[in-house]
Amino acid sequence: MSLTTLEDRATVTVRALAREDLDAVVAIDTAIEGRARRSYVERRLAAALREPALHAQFAALSGTHGLIGYILARVLAGEFGHSEPVLRLEMVGVSPPWRHQGAGQLLFDALAGWARRHGIGEARTVASWRDSAMLPWLAHLGFAQAPQLVLGRTVGAGDGRVAGEDLTLPGAQEVDFGSPEDNDHERLARGRPDVRPMQQADLREIVRIDRSITGRDRSTYIGARLAETMAASGVRVSLTARLDGAIVGFLMARADLGDFGRIEPVAVIDTLGVDRAYTQRGVGHALLAQLDAQLAALHIEQIETVVALADLPLLGFFVQAGFATTQRLAFVRRLDATP
DSSP states (O other): OOTTOHHHHHTOEEEEOOGGGHHHHHHHHHHHHSSOOHHHHHHHHHHHHHOGGGEEEEEEEETTTEEEEEEEEEEESSGGGOSSOEEEEEEEEEOGGGTTTTHHHHHHHHHHHHHHHTTOOEEEEEEETTOTTHHHHHHHHTOEEOSEEEEEEETTOSOOOOSSOOOOOOOOOOOOOOSOOTTHHHHHHTTOOEEEEOOGGGHHHHHHHHHHHHSSOOHHHHHHHHHHHHHTOSOEEEEEEEETTEEEEEEEEEEESSGGGOSSOEEEEEEEEEOGGGTTSSHHHHHHHHHHHHHHHTTOOEEEEEEETTOHHHHHHHHHTTOEEOSEEEEEEETTSOO
């Protein structure tokens, strides 16, 4: 008998994903990706339980076959320069026998309903242009290509410069790389930025720099990301740069350990800012250079970020730092619109 008879399809329901769904989700994900990612899925479920306001996760179930699909998304409260909360779709899967039966639509409808109830009007995601399964599904749901570029480069493949850039726009437990380097005194004597791990005491100055760039007070967002780093709730790298004894720049990145179907870990830069009074002093490049060192210690080989096409200064900075367009495309869908 077919696994997807009309009677079976009529019994499909959607509910919030629960801890006890872990094995079923891992089994479906393994069938799709060809490789088990249990630790990643387990971390995502744990994060949703820890911060329910920032995660939306749903399961599709058949009355006769149990869990047949899932969808996981995270709320972006300020990453990549967003001024309003955005729902970022990061993981979705439907058991192969149940594809093209409407389960994916039911899951997305549940996700969209959750977003609207939480005052979120937009969903975003990225997908490889080669993903022949995901792209038609996104088109069916009403997603369109977003006016953004997904940029990336290999860790350590930057140009190595620490001067001459013009950056004024922001966009596991940390390894301690804040100890002085062998040539630390020589480096500081030349007036080069001193890059250190971000500390709780840095919050006020980081918020000040961010406000001067964005025109908005994003202390809640920045404080939450800093707290995430301090609590070691995930692999997050947070750095500050100092010149003349003051904090003049900052960078925040998180390790993407499985989102969007990835198999290998990737670091994603989601927040970056340099004090306007210290442009052309190599602050942005110094932050990236230290990020490379941190990621090498974590055995992460790739860095990515998402930049709006209209953000020419930030695009220029990343291109100068060795970034280029990737094989991934950015997509967006208003949640108050129908496909």
